[in-house]
Amino acid sequence: MRGTVLHGAGDVRLAEFPDPAVRLPTDTVVRVVASCVCGSDLWGYRGISPVAEPKRMGHEFVGVVEEVGAEVTTVRPGDFVIAPFAVSDGTCVHCRNGIHTSCERGGYWGGQARVGHDIDGGQAEYVVSPFADGTLVATPEVPDAALVPSLLTLSDVMGTGHHAAVAAGVGPGDKVVVVGDGAVGLCAVLAAARLGAERVVAMSRHADRQALARTFGATDIVATRGDEGVAEVRDLLGGGADAVLECVGTKESMDQALHTVRPGGRLGYVGVPAGGPEFPVRHLFSNNISVRGGVAPVRAYLPELLAAVLAGEINPGPVFDAEYALASVADAYTDMDNRKVIKPLLRP
Amino acid sequence: MRGTVLHGAGDVRLAEFPDPAVRLPTDTVVRVVASCVCGSDLWGYRGISPVAEPKRMGHEFVGVVEEVGAEVTTVRPGDFVIAPFAVSDGTCVHCRNGIHTSCERGGYWGGQARVGHDIDGGQAEYVVSPFADGTLVATPEVPDAALVPSLLTLSDVMGTGHHAAVAAGVGPGDKVVVVGDGAVGLCAVLAAARLGAERVVAMSRHADRQALARTFGATDIVATRGDEGVAEVRDLLGGGADAVLECVGTKESMDQALHTVRPGGRLGYVGVPAGGPEFPVRHLFSNNISVRGGVAPVRAYLPELLAAVLAGEINPGPVFDAEYALASVADAYTDMDNRKVIKPLLRP
Incomplete structure (x- = not known):
């Protein structure tokens, strides 16, 4: 065989x-x-x-x-x-x-x-x-x-996207951001919508993936990245997300995720860490941001x-x-x- | 005045x-x-x-x-x-x-x-x-x-100890470890017991604090630290704690906490980070350990x-x-x- x-x-x-x-x-x-x-x-x-x-x-x-x-x-x-x-x-x-x-x-x-x-x-x-x-x-x-x-x-991918949403404690009424528009990120959009999120912001720069994210329940698309992307999301959600689902695993994507979550919010991460930084304990401590996730x-x-x-x-x-x-x-x-x-x- | x-x-x-x-x-x-x-x-x-x-x-x-x-x-x-x-x-x-x-x-x-x-x-x-x-x-x-x-x-201190227990999701039946026997750690023991923990292990080397921890609901005391302390706790709890409450903030206490929590377990931390390390993302990812807490x-x-x-x-x-x-x-x-x-x- x-x-x-x-x-x-x-x-x-x-x-x-x-x-x-x-x-x-x-x-x-x-x-x-x-x-x-x-x-x-x-x-x-x-x-x-x-x-x-x-x-x-x-x-x-x-x-x-x-x-x-x-x-x-x-x-x-x-x-x-x-x-x-x-x-x-x-x-x-x-x-x-x-x-x-x-x-x-x-x-x-x-x-x-x-x-x-x-x-x-x-x-x-x-x-x-x-x-x-x-x-x-x-x-x-x-x-x-x-x-x-x-x-x-x-x-x-569906189980992993779901794990990101569960790890971030997504529930009814939540404002959620999904970082990553690969198959896992798209499934995370679907999982967040299924768990009752009120807003699901998909960060994506590709038209075909944006369209699929919409089909899966994304209410908003943000195509910018870096500080500009953070500012756009914070503006859109009035101060930051209740839950951010990190579905990539790079330093850039993790930084994006860490800075779009509001004080007291939850970061669910499933992107396999690929050269990403360690979690910044003082930023998490000062803002009461939780991180939960891992290999689903x-x-x-x-x-x-x-x-x-x-x-x-x-x-x-x-x-x-x-x-x-x-x-x-x-x-x-x-x-x-x-x-x-x-x-x-x-x-x- | x-x-x-x-x-x-x-x-x-x-x-x-x-x-x-x-x-x-x-x-x-x-x-x-x-x-x-x-x-x-x-x-x-x-x-x-x-x-x-x-x-x-x-x-x-x-x-x-x-x-x-x-x-x-x-x-x-x-x-x-x-x-x-x-x-x-x-x-x-x-x-x-x-x-x-x-x-x-x-x-x-x-x-x-x-x-x-x-x-x-x-x-x-x-x-x-x-x-x-x-x-x-x-x-x-x-x-x-x-x-x-x-x-x-x-x-x-009571609100902060309670925050550690809430952040770690302590609930009925949980096996909990508290790292730190200062006032916050002792209050964390009390909080964990109040929230229904089945086992509460207080890590303490001082007889007076051990006695108070018992009064507050600790079921076990572990006086050893470092690798030996980790081994003793893991042995006591059959593989690690469901929840660990970190109430100190030093590198040593955080390492102790990170290695006594079981795969899928939760670390609640309220010790103000004092020269402690950043959170090790690969260890957390591989073991699905969540970290939550901060300034209460x-x-x-x-x-x-x-x-x-x-x-x-x-x-x-x-x-x-x-x-x-x-x-x-x-x-x-x-x-x-x-x-x-x-x-x-x-x-x-």
């Missing part, structure tokens, strides 16, 4: 792997129906993070169960399943606390489990899922093909968000604005890297 | 000031019944913060209203009032958001108002309170003398905590373990500086 491997900066290719098989009684073999490329996949591709050795890629996928290990009880062959971007056993203290990304035995797709064997990447034809009961979530029935993009967002425990949110998608309450699928055959995975990386597409969906 | 002035490191004295008078229609003259010395007063006294010019001291006091300006409506001559450590107008957007410490026109006792005249210090015989309606809180009737110490804690908006908590004191639900007064006449204010500073007393109460 074929899977995607990143060999170094700008060099991503398919490779042939042994046919997937259950190795541990908690494993499950999944035939991938759709996967995608994540902004964080580009770090190695762009040479920002060094690629020490060839790496299996892809941490977002949905698919159909082909085979289950003897101890798997929650999914069966034929089930359509959603894979959160982190593997978790579902039973350790951190999983029970809802922080599945800190699972004592889990890990990330394409990486290594803290306990157990290496974990397959999701940009592939098949994936062997460890800890299937603690990781995968099955839909009640095999969904309509039209729903696949929205279900795939629950692997990462998407597994914890899956039941709630799956129900919302199936009920038609949210439709995050349009963050995928281009589809590629798995054989063209290199084109998908190139087009995302060039910002030609927001988020590419891959079909094996 | 006499008030306390800090002239430089180790040099605190009473000075004579003009008799207090209403200058603005929102002013109120208060005869001080009791005030006290705060850990933060020692910064200048110890020479840690430079004293550029003589500074009027004291930001915690209770007293009786003597005279009110024409626009004051919520307090009357004869009322017993509690002064939060910050002056606030009660009407600006930040006050309406409950963040009175960010008041657009307020300031701190002994300092300058953002709008208006200088503000008197509380370690004095009289104080002119600006924005009396937005700042002072009157008790329903003149309280019994025995209640004065507990009411005085509502000026700062004690005015916002006063009605709730006043009711709790008057109902006998909490009795924080014992944090005052020594009383001094105002004339002996220099002794109060010396004894607190030498850790001979936890917190000195001053009687004019």
Whole structure:
């Protein structure tokens, strides 16, 4: 079977792997129906993070169960399943606390489990899922093909945008700013609107992303950045935002976020810190600004968000604005890297 | 009338000031019944913060209203009032958001108002309170003398300890660690117990403070610090605390706090940052640890905590373990500086 491997900066290719098989009684073999490329996949591709050795890629996928290990009880062959971007056993203290990304035995797709064997990447034809009961979530029935993009967002971007909104305590009546107009930022707009925000300001300079943000519930768009952007937001919201959702992870985006939140307001952040500064304790202390967030425990949110998608309450699928055959995975990386597409969906 | 002035490191004295008078229609003259010395007063006294010019001291006091300006409506001559450590107008957007410490026109006792005249210090015989309606809180009737110490804690330390617990989201069943056994830390123990914490671990090396912490609701005491202290707490609580209340503000105490909180847990911090590090964004991100806190908006908590004191639900007064006449204010500073007393109460 074929899977995607990143060999170094700008060099991503398919490779042939042994046919997937259950190795541990908690494993499950999944035939991938759709996967995608994540902004964080580009770090190695762009040479920002060094690629020490060839790496299996892809941490977002949905698919159909082909085979289950003897101890798997929650999914069966034929089930359509959603894979959160982190593997978790579902039973350790951190999983029970809802922080599945800190699972004592889990890990990330394409990486290594803290306990157990290496974990397959999701940009592939098949994936062997460890800890299937603690990781995968099955839909009640095999969904309509039209729903696949929205279900795939629950692997990462929708759950991550939702985490930003939950971390920032977004609730009815709040004035919210979203920093970042990638797929996560757009999903954060959707999440904030769903949680009852009265105003949702999307900071975006791209017409297509601005339009999608409006569709997702943004009430205002601010295209300026830096001090000018801060001033425009503060003016628009009468002194600053109740909650700011930081969905990028750079120094610039974090500064923008920190200065648009009002005294006593909340910063929810999910952008993977990429050279960003440490949090400025005196600024936070003087203004009683809270910071909460991190690597999203998407597994914890899956039941709630799956129900919302199936009920038609949210439709995050349009963050995928281009589809590629798995054989063209290199084109998908190139087009995302060039910002030609927001988020590419891959079909094996 | 006499008030306390800090002239430089180790040099605190009473000075004579003009008799207090209403200058603005929102002013109120208060005869001080009791005030006290705060850990933060020692910064200048110890020479840690430079004293550029003589500074009027004291930001915690209770007293009786003597005279009110024409626009004051919520307090009357004869009322017993509690002064939060910050002056606030009660009407600006930040006050309406409950963040009175960010008041657009307020300031701190002994300092300058953002709008208006200088503000008197509380370690004095009289104080002119600006924005009396937005700042002072009157008790329903003149309280019994025995209640004065507990009411005085509502000026700062009890409200600040409560803020740490609220910021850390302490609720029923939580396992809580309190770092710091000064008056604020001890009040944080009391606040956490009141909010329903199941376990409250007080980190303290002093027998008298350990005993008071027990009285206030600590279920466990940990006397070790550093890595050993972290290990002991994690062992005691099975992996880390749901909430950690940081009540000191040094690098050591913040490190202690950051490493005793579990993944997904909450750090509430109220220790004024004194040379502490910035918050380590990657540690927080990877572990989904939230940080919230800052200079406590004690005015916002006063009605709730006043009711709790008057109902006998909490009795924080014992944090005052020594009383001094105002004339002996220099002794109060010396004894607190030498850790001979936890917190000195001053009687004019």
